[in-house]
Amino acid sequence: MSKRIGSYPRVCARDDGDGLVSQAGGVLLVETVRKSGLDAAMSAALAPWRRPRAVHDPGKILLDLALAVALGGDCLSDIGVLRAEPALFGLVASDPTVSRLVDTLAGAGPRALAAIRRSRAEVRQRVWRLAGADAPDADRQVIVDIDGVLVVAHSEKQDATATWKKTFGHHPLIAFVDHGPGGSGEPVSALLRPGNAGSNTAADHVTTTKLALAQLPKHHRRGRSTLIRTDSAGGTHDFLDWLTSRGRWLSYSVGMTITDAVHHAVLQIPETAWTPAVETDGQPRDGAWVAELAGDVLKGWPTGMRLIVRKERPHPGAQLRFTDADGMRLTCFATNTTGTTIAALELRHRQRARAEDRIRAARDTGLRNLPLHHTSSNQLWLEIVQLALDLLAWMPMLALTGPARRWEPKKLRFRLFSAAARLVTTGRQRILRLGVHWPWTHVITDALTRLQALPNPG
Numbered sequence: 001m002s003k004r005i006g007s008y009p010r011v012c013a014r015d016d017g018d019g020l021v022s023q024a025g026g027v028l029l030v031e032t033v034r035k036s037g038l039d040a041a042m043s044a045a046l047a048p049w050r051r052p053r054a055v056h057d058p059g060k061i062l063l064d065l066a067l068a069v070a071l072g073g074d075c076l077s078d079i080g081v082l083r084a085e086p087a088l089f090g091l092v093a094s095d096p097t098v099s100r101l102v103d104t105l106a107g108a109g110p111r112a113l114a115a116i117r118r119s120r121a122e123v124r125q126r127v128w129r130l131a132g133a134d135a136p137d138a139d140r141q142v143i144v145d146i147d148g149v150l151v152v153a154h155s156e157k158q159d160a161t162a163t164w165k166k167t168f169g170h171h172p173l174i175a176f177v178d179h180g181p182g183g184s185g186e187p188v189s190a191l192l193r194p195g196n197a198g199s200n201t202a203a204d205h206v207t208t209t210k211l212a213l214a215q216l217p218k219h220h221r222r223g224r225s226t227l228i229r230t231d232s233a234g235g236t237h238d239f240l241d242w243l244t245s246r247g248r249w250l251s252y253s254v255g256m257t258i259t260d261a262v263h264h265a266v267l268q269i270p271e272t273a274w275t276p277a278v279e280t281d282g283q284p285r286d287g288a289w290v291a292e293l294a295g296d297v298l299k300g301w302p303t304g305m306r307l308i309v310r311k312e313r314p315h316p317g318a319q320l321r322f323t324d325a326d327g328m329r330l331t332c333f334a335t336n337t338t339g340t341t342i343a344a345l346e347l348r349h350r351q352r353a354r355a356e357d358r359i360r361a362a363r364d365t366g367l368r369n370l371p372l373h374h375t376s377s378n379q380l381w382l383e384i385v386q387l388a389l390d391l392l393a394w395m396p397m398l399a400l401t402g403p404a405r406r407w408e409p410k411k412l413r414f415r416l417f418s419a420a421a422r423l424v425t426t427g428r429q430r431i432l433r434l435g436v437h438w439p440w441t442h443v444i445t446d447a448l449t450r451l452q453a454l455p456n457p458g
Contacts, residue, residue, distance in 0.1 A: 019422050019423050019424070020420065020421075020422055020423070021085055021087060021088055021420065021421050021422070021423050021432060022085065022418075022420055023071055023081060023085060023088070023417055023418065024088070024419050024421035024432050024434065025416040025417040025418065025419040025444050026071055026085075026088060026089070026417050027088060027432060027444075027448065028395050028399060028416065028417070028444065028447055028448060028451065029067055029070055029071075029391050029392075029395055029417075030067070030088065031448060031451040031452065032391055032394050032395040032398065032399070032451060033067075033391065034456075035130070035398070035451055035452075035454045035455075035456065035457070036123050036126060036127050036130075036457065037123055037126060037457030037458065038063065038119070038123045038391075039059065039060065039063060040457065041059075041119035041120075041122055041123050042059035042060075042062060042063055042116070042119050043057050043058075043060065044059070044119070045059065045115040045116060045118060045119040046058035046059045046105075046112070046115060046116070047059075048115075049101070049104055049105060049108065049112065055091075056091070056093040056097055058105075060090075060093075061093045061097070061098055061101050062101070062105075062116070062384065062387070063387070064079055064082050064089065064092050064093070064098075065079055065098065065384050066387035066388045066390075066391065067082060067388070067391070068081055068082055069365055069366040069384060069385060069387075069388035070365065070388040070389075070391050070392050070409070070417075071413065071417055072409075072413050072417075073366070074366055074368060074369065074371065075371040076095065076098050076099060076372075079092060079093075079095070079098055080095070087423050087430065088423075102372070102377060102380060105380055106372075106374060106377040106379075106380050107376070109376060112380070113379065113380070116383050116387075117211070117214065117215070117383070120215060120386070120387070121214060121215045121216075124186075124188075124215055124216075124390070125217050126457065127394045127397070127398065128217065130398055130454055130455075131397045131398055134182075134183070134397050134398075134405075135397070136177050136180070136183075136185075136186075137217070137220060140225055141225050141226070141227060142177060142216060142220045142225065142226045142227070143177070143178040143227045143229055144175050144176070144177055144178075144188065144209070144212050144213075144216075144226065144227065144228050144229065145175065145176050145178055145185070145229045145352055145355035145358070146173060146174070146175045146205060146209065146212070146228065146229070146230045146234060146355075147173070147174060147176075147230070147231065147233075147355045147356075147359060148171055148172070148173050148174075148199060148233060149171070149173075149174055149359055149362070149363075149367065150163050150165055150167060150169060150170075150171055150195070151169050151170045151171075151172065151367060151368075151369060151370055152167050152168065152169040152369065153168055153169035153170065153195075153369065153370065157169075157170075157370065157372075157373050157374075157378070158373060158374050158375045158378075159192075159193075159194040159195075159375045160194070160195055161194045161195040161196040162195060162196060163195040163196065164196075164199070167195070168195060169195045169370075170192060170193060170194060170195050170370060170378070171193050171194065171195050171196070171197045172190055172191055172192045172193055172382065173189075173190070173191045173193065173204055173208045174187060174189070174190045174191075174208075174358075174359070174362065175187065175188050175190075175208050175209065175211070175212035176355055176358040177212075177216075178229075178351075178354055178355075179393070179397070181280065182405060182406070183393075183396065183397060183405050183406060184357070184358070184361070184392075184393050184396065184405070184406060184408070185354065185355075185357075185358045185393060186389060186390050186393035186394070187358070187362070187385075187386040187389045187390065188211070188212040188215035188216065189208050189209075189211030189212040189214075189215065190208075190382040190383070190385070190386055191204060191207055191208045191211065192370075192375060192378055192379045192382055199233040200232075200233050200234075200235075200236055202236040202237075202238035202239040202242075203238075205230070205234050205239045206238070206239060206242050209228060209242075209243070213226070222247060222248050222249065222250065223249055224249060224250070224251045225251075226250050226251065227250075227251040227252065227253060227337075228243055228250055228251070228252045228253075228254075229252070229253045229254070229348075229349065229352045229355075230252075230253075230254045230255065230352075231254075231255040231352065232254070232255035232256060232257050233255075234252075234255070235254045235255055235256040235257060235333075235334060237300070237301065239254075240252065240302050240305065240334070241302055243302075244302045244303075244304070244336065251335070251336060251337055252334070252335060252336060253333060253334075253335045253337070253345070253348060253349045253352070254333060254334055254335075255331070255332070255333050255349075256298075256307065256332045256334050257332075258330055258331075258332055259298070261297055261298065262293070262297055262298070262307070262309070262332055263330070265293050266291075266293070266309050266311075266330060269291050269293070269309075273291050274289040274290070274291045274311070275289060275290050275291065275341075275342060275343050276288070276289055276290075276343065277289060277290050277310060277312070277343055277346055277347070278343045278344070278346075278347055279347075280347065280351075285312075287312055287313035288310060288311070288312040288313070289310070289311050289312075290308060290309065290310045290311075290342050290346045291308070291309055291311075291342070292306060292307065292308050292309075292342050293307040293308070293309060301334075302336070304336045304338075305334050305335075305336055306334065306335050306336065306337075306338075306345075307333075307334050308332070308333055308334075308335065308342050308345060308346060308349075309330060309331070309332045310330070310332075310346055311329065311330055312328060312329050312331075313327075313328065313329070314327075314328075314329045333346075333349045335349070357408070360408070361392070361408050361409050362385065362389060364408070364409050364410050365385060365388050365389055365392065365409050366381070366384065366385040366388060367382075367385050370382075389409075392409050392412065395447070395451075396412075398450065398451060398454065399447035399448070400443070400447055401446075404443055415439075415440045415443070416440055416443060416444055416447075419434055419435070419438055419440070419441070419444060420435070421433055421434045421435070
């Protein structure tokens with residue numbers, strides 16, 4: 001009689017391995033830092049906070065934290081994953097040194113945040129130039145999506161309050177540059193707010209947009225080549241007035257609340273005025289139509305604002321709202337874009353849903369919770385999360401091709417970053433020997449080859 005040993009092979013473990021490297025795929029992020037010049041830019045930006053005779057560079061410490069978050073960490077002590085692999089990540093500071101730097105930068109307030117943001121903006125321009133046709137502004141337009149995120153707090157933290165969803169925590173506003181259907185997206189601003197912050201707060205939308213525009217190349221900081229896209233939280237007088245004020249003239253596509261005046265105007269639209277909505281392939285969208293409301297339905301709004309409404313058959317089981325009509329779900333948005341069909345404008349606004357993918361990726365990259373107590377420290381944590389998300393967007397943009405460019409952080413970690421390797425030193429070269437049996441080894445090696453072929457900064 002044979003003895004059953006189970007469905008999986010039995011193995012033993014020993015702690016005497018030598019020359020092995022875990023998280024070997026993280027070399028792609030390290031090479032992205034090097035080729036983008038982010039290490040030098042961050043080091044120069046945080047030089048004022050480097051103490052005399054200090055062993056560790058503040059810029060390197062902050063980047064190490066961002067790398068740890070990009071690899072899946074969600075607190076400061078997760079930097080230990082990098083510390084365990086000095087051959088790959090270099091000299092990494094101890095936990096007390098990391099904590100002291102975070103306290104120092106948080107205490108410096110706006111000065112430190114401004115320095116970090118300037119270096120990110122400088123490097124972003126270089127990365128977009130390196131990306132060429134794959135850059136977000138390759139078609140001469142940049143789309144910035146702004147959305148709110150609820151971050152639950154599981155302990156008492158400064159400015160953590162009850163939220164509109166009856167949870168407890170914070171309600172930051174985050175802006176992302178959309179990379180389109182062929183890529184992901186990258187964060188360009190994050191404003192930490194208390195949990196009870198309003199969704200329609202125009203001042204917060206203005207501040208978030210200002211921070212986002214400062215991250216873009218100078219020729220995209222004003223003018224119609226930059227589109228600001230939001231849900232109905234951005235549909236306020238003050239915000240649209242600011243976007244279209246003299247000297248800015250930004251394009252916008254913002255959701256609007258269906259008021260009584262809008263609802264009455266929709267009921268007056270003749271059936272012949274409704275145009276079929278379209279899908280991304282240009283084919284009609286089943287059960288959905290769009291129309292533009294003629295005349296000044298909303299009095300006193302910015303000149304040139306167009307109000308476009310969509311009606312669509314609700315999904316089976318969906319509850320109709322008071323603002324719906326004739327069994328159709330109604331949604332409305334405003335834009336100042338001309339020369340484009342209303343069906344194309346409605347499709348463009350509907351693609352704002354990609355911001356939800358970016359938020360999901362952010363939650364998987366350090367934004368599931370804010371690990372520190374003070375608001376200033378958690379605002380710094382948001383900057384670290386943005387750095388991590390920048391790297392997770394820049395690396396695929398510069399190095400990956402095909403479907404891999406759209407992989408979200410969880411899939412990048414599972415398939416690429418978690419790969420193990422043996423580090424071999426031969427002559428003056430250090431070589432990572434990845435397992436030939438690993439299904440995505442060729443993706444890692446091809447991506448590293450593309451990164452190494454890029455010109456060095458400076």
